[in-house]
Amino acid sequence: MSKGKKTTIIKTLKINVDKCNGCRACEVICSSFHAMPKYSSNNPSRSRIRVNRDPLRDVYVPVYAGEYTMSECSGRHQYTIDGKEYDECSFCRASCPSRDEFREPDSGLPLRCDMCEGEDEPLCVKWCLADALSYEEREVEVEEEEGAPEVVEMGLEALVDRHGIEKVAEIVAQISKNLKR
Amino acid sequence: MRYAETGINLEIDLTRGNIEKVATDPRESELYLGGLGTNTKILWDRVPPETKPFSPENLLIFGTGLLCGTPATGCNRTIVSTISPQSELMAFSMMGGFWAPELKYAGYDKVILRGKSSDLVYLWINDDKVEIRDASHLRGKGAIETAELIKQELKEPKAQVAAIGMAGENRVYYASIEQGRSSASRGGIGAVMGDKGVKAIVVRGTKDINLAQPAEYLGLCNEILEYIKKREGNPIPGVMPILAGLGSPQEMKVHDEKWHTENFMWGNSRVRRKDFWNEDIAKEWEETMEKARTRLVSCFNCPMECGATISMPGLPTYMMKCFTKLTYTMGAFSDLDFGLSIAQKATEYGVDGFSAPQVMAFALELLENGILTDADFPEMPEDSEGRFYYLLDKIVRREGIGDVLANGTYWAAKEIGKGADAYAHNNIKKTEQLPLKLSMLNPVYFIMYATGEKFNITQIEGQFPQAPFATKEEREAFVSDWIQVPDEKFKQILLDWEFRGEYSNPYYPTVEMSCDIVDWQETMHYIDDALGQCAGLSSFPLKPPYHIHNYPKFISAGAGIDMDKDKLTQAAKRYRTLVRAFNIRRGMRRKDEKPPENHWKKRFPELEEQLLDAYYKLKGWNSDGIPTQESLHELGLDYVSEDFLARGILTDGEDVSIEAATETESN
Numbered sequence: 001m002s003k004g005k006k007t008t009i010i011k012t013l014k015i016n017v018d019k020c021n022g023c024r025a026c027e028v029i030c031s032s033f034h035a036m037p038k039y040s041s042n043n044p045s046r047s048r049i050r051v052n053r054d055p056l057r058d059v060y061v062p063v064y065a066g067e068y069t070m071s072e073c074s075g076r077h078q079y080t081i082d083g084k085e086y087d088e089c090s091f092c093r094a095s096c097p098s099r100d101e102f103r104e105p106d107s108g109l110p111l112r113c114d115m116c117e118g119e120d121e122p123l124c125v126k127w128c129l130a131d132a133l134s135y136e137e138r139e140v141e142v143e144e145e146e147g148a149p150e151v152v153e154m155g156l157e158a159l160v161d162r163h164g165i166e167k168v169a170e171i172v173a174q175i176s177k178n179l180k181r
Numbered sequence: 182m183r184y185a186e187t188g189i190n191l192e193i194d195l196t197r198g199n200i201e202k203v204a205t206d207p208r209e210s211e212l213y214l215g216g217l218g219t220n221t222k223i224l225w226d227r228v229p230p231e232t233k234p235f236s237p238e239n240l241l242i243f244g245t246g247l248l249c250g251t252p253a254t255g256c257n258r259t260i261v262s263t264i265s266p267q268s269e270l271m272a273f274s275m276m277g278g279f280w281a282p283e284l285k286y287a288g289y290d291k292v293i294l295r296g297k298s299s300d301l302v303y304l305w306i307n308d309d310k311v312e313i314r315d316a317s318h319l320r321g322k323g324a325i326e327t328a329e330l331i332k333q334e335l336k337e338p339k340a341q342v343a344a345i346g347m348a349g350e351n352r353v354y355y356a357s358i359e360q361g362r363s364s365a366s367r368g369g370i371g372a373v374m375g376d377k378g379v380k381a382i383v384v385r386g387t388k389d390i391n392l393a394q395p396a397e398y399l400g401l402c403n404e405i406l407e408y409i410k411k412r413e414g415n416p417i418p419g420v421m422p423i424l425a426g427l428g429s430p431q432e433m434k435v436h437d438e439k440w441h442t443e444n445f446m447w448g449n450s451r452v453r454r455k456d457f458w459n460e461d462i463a464k465e466w467e468e469t470m471e472k473a474r475t476r477l478v479s480c481f482n483c484p485m486e487c488g489a490t491i492s493m494p495g496l497p498t499y500m501m502k503c504f505t506k507l508t509y510t511m512g513a514f515s516d517l518d519f520g521l522s523i524a525q526k527a528t529e530y531g532v533d534g535f536s537a538p539q540v541m542a543f544a545l546e547l548l549e550n551g552i553l554t555d556a557d558f559p560e561m562p563e564d565s566e567g568r569f570y571y572l573l574d575k576i577v578r579r580e581g582i583g584d585v586l587a588n589g590t591y592w593a594a595k596e597i598g599k600g601a602d603a604y605a606h607n608n609i610k611k612t613e614q615l616p617l618k619l620s621m622l623n624p625v626y627f628i629m630y631a632t633g634e635k636f637n638i639t640q641i642e643g644q645f646p647q648a649p650f651a652t653k654e655e656r657e658a659f660v661s662d663w664i665q666v667p668d669e670k671f672k673q674i675l676l677d678w679e680f681r682g683e684y685s686n687p688y689y690p691t692v693e694m695s696c697d698i699v700d701w702q703e704t705m706h707y708i709d710d711a712l713g714q715c716a717g718l719s720s721f722p723l724k725p726p727y728h729i730h731n732y733p734k735f736i737s738a739g740a741g742i743d744m745d746k747d748k749l750t751q752a753a754k755r756y757r758t759l760v761r762a763f764n765i766r767r768g769m770r771r772k773d774e775k776p777p778e779n780h781w782k783k784r785f786p787e788l789e790e791q792l793l794d795a796y797y798k799l800k801g802w803n804s805d806g807i808p809t810q811e812s813l814h815e816l817g818l819d820y821v822s823e824d825f826l827a828r829g830i831l832t833d834g835e836d837v838s839i840e841a842a843t844e845t846e847s848n
Contacts (some may be wrong), residue, residue, distance in 0.1 A: 021476070021477060021478050021479040021484075021486050022478055022479060023479035023480065023481060023482055023483050023484065024279075024481060024482060025254070025482045025483070025484065028252050028482050029252060032252050032395075032399065035389070035395075037395060038395065038396070039252075039392065039395035039396060039398065039399045040391060040392055040395040041389035041390060041391045041392065041395075042250075042251065042252055042389065042390055042392075043286060043387065043388060043389040043390065044286070045286070045386075045387035046389075054338065055361060055362065055478060055490060055500065056325070056329065056490070056497075056498045056499075056500075057498075058475045058476055058490055058498075060476070105387040105388075126406075127406065128484075129406065129409065129410060129484035130479075130484060130486070
């Protein structure tokens with residue numbers, strides 16, 4: 001594949017931890033929007049945004065799900081900000097085996113924020129009346145390369161990591177055979 | 182499939198250590214909704230009137246509201262019901278926070294505790310896994326401290342914990358159940374939890390809550406959010422700042438305390454300090470609050486920031502909301518610095534912020550008047566603040582005089598004798614009330630104070646302005662977008678209501694109008710308490726986002742229960758009547774329905790009797806406040822009639838004679 005420069009729109013959430021009041025409405029609406037069928041249920045542990053909160057230490061960090069990672073990182077740094085201690089994990093967006101965050105509670109499959117595709121803005125932003133979350137689109141110049149894996153690819157990748165390529169391929173083949181019947 | 186609710190209750194027998202998951206009957210949800218409604222049904226069915234608050238047969242029910250944990254903004258209340266050691270009637274104290282939704286996500290609508298554990302335990306509800314665990318290492322620990330320790334030992338930072346402190350363990354009659362930024366404080370339910378040997382209930386849930394009509398429901402939720410934004414952007418003019426917006430009274434946000442400090446009573450609800458508030462105090466208190474308050478915080482899925490994280494120098498951090506900000510300050514004639522400091526201890530001990538300071542002020546009044554003596558207070562400090570700390574400690578440990586005071590002013594006065602009961606002057610149904618003493622009888626408030634069975638005026642008042650607007654223009658502006666009224670007639674009442682003259686208190690609103698206003702206000706509170714909706718976005722503030730016109734849609738689309746305005750009003754009336762029936766069966770009667778004698782200076786005994794008569798009649802109760810056979814039948818509560826007849830509380834055909842008697846009187 002030829003590599004060149006191109007501009008692309010990056011969708012991001014801007015998070016103001018000082019404004020977060022810890023109500024977790026973002027988790028409710030996110031899991032509700034992504035339910036199948038849409039809005040048919042909600043469950044914060046399926047949410048692609050989570051508020052890392054520790055009220056007595058005044059820690060409120062909304063984090064939205066990013067890349068899936070197969071293994072834990074070595075980083076376990078501690079940050080002290082305004083006298084409050086944070087784990088490196090508090091800010092990390094990865095769906096990672098070290099924690100339950102950003103994985104489906106039943107299947108363990110990774111979750112990733114899709115900015116509520118099809119909506120004017122991500123619904124967590126819309127539902128955050130405290131304005132701790134805001135939506136931003138930025139134009140950036142990037143090296144042209146393969147895009148990030150889509151949701152399906154990410155899910156399959158996680159399954160391959162867990163069960164091995166042979167098992168997954170076998171089951172996919174089985175399913176497609178069943179569908180053709 | 183069940184929608185909005187899970188359809189499963191957790192039944193825990195503490196005596197035998199038995200845990201059962203029991204499927205509930207969906208027809209009960211249709212009749213009693215959930216939360217308070219279904220809690221009351223369970224209490225009626227299973228707790229006979231002979232049961233004492235501290236008997237193993239007493240139940241302690243933690244109920245979630247029907248819509249708790251759905252995306253409906255602010256729907257997060259846990260309704261805790263049991264028999265109150267203080268009033269010996271039904272207590273149904275409530276708390277916001279995060280506990281109720283977590284329980285739903287774990288797959289349960291209620292936790293029902295019965296029996297008693299011989300050792301101190303805590304319950305660990307982790308989705309399907311439910312355990313009774315040893316809590317002996319937590320004995321004597323603070324409620325907040327306990328929550329932190331448990332989360333650490335379980336390695337579950339996301340678990341939600343409802344815990345008692347030392348006051349609950351020692352069965353202080355006004356002990357609370359604390360849950361981070363929220364607490365269920367009234368009626369001494371923490372004492373019942375302590376009596377059952379349960380230090381905490383810890384919950385973690387990762388399951389789905391389903392909705393019957395998802396798109397419709399989300400549409401309704403979005404309307405609520407839009408309304409909140411609009412309403413918060415347009416505070417109501419002409420009312421005091423804490424009543425202008427939505428939410429609980431914004432005590433953590435608003436610094437101006439002129440109204441509370443000059444209109445509410447200090448000490449043992451005795452002293453009004455009309456010129457208390459001045460610039461110096463305003464400045465000092467604002468500084469205290471600004472320094473102490475780290476952040477304004479919310480309950481689950483709610484944008485209102487009614488609570489705050491408070492860190493006083495040298496003290497552990499805790500969270501606070503609403504009027505506890507001032508109750509200790511005013512009880513001890515002190516300042517905000519003291520109030521916020523002692524509240525930290527009181528929260529860890531787990532006591533009700535309304536009753537506790539009044540009990541302490543009551544004790545000091547008894548000392549001042551020679552009914553108690555120095556010998557009752559060995560080594561008590563001289564200063565008011567020191568004395569409050571001293572008394573708080575004695576009470577929660579039940580040491581010396583503290584053992585008597587731990588039972589509240591009513592029971593303490595009885596035990597002390599020597600005329601002490603004259604000092605327990607601010608009670609209704611044996612329970613301490615807000616420290617308010619006013620001038621002119623307000624007919625609406627008279628009915629609410631007299632007949633309310635929630636022990637707290639804030640849990641029955643709301644919606645209808647507390648005082649008339651001064652000008653015609655203001656009134657017209659107010660009614661112009663008053664969509665919440667169940668009937669247009671309420672607008673006219675407000676338009677005509679004046680400060681003075683023919684259309685003013687106590688004879689206007691008229692008896693009939695007063696009854697209608699109270700009925701509306703109470704109905705909305707009872708609906709909230711069954712749905713799990715916080716009164717702060719519904720029954721308490723003026724012009725709230727939730728009201729009788731949109732609630733039926735929420736219930737239909739959320740729970741899949743076909744609902745309309747009439748059916749909902751009838752359901753609320755059903756379980757409201759059942760609450761009354763439960764208390765009637767425990768001996769409550771008209772004679773108990775009395776505001777404190779000194780609540781108003783200008784009383785109107787004849788009018789007051791008329792108000793009670795008319796309100797009882799509207800509610801379908803006889804002249805002694807007992808629901809009639811006929812009204813019970815209309816509500817589908819024939820089983821209550823049967824019980825009343827069997828116990829001789831009602832006699833067959835009695836309704837008729839009472840009706841006739843009332844008619845003769847009015848003729």
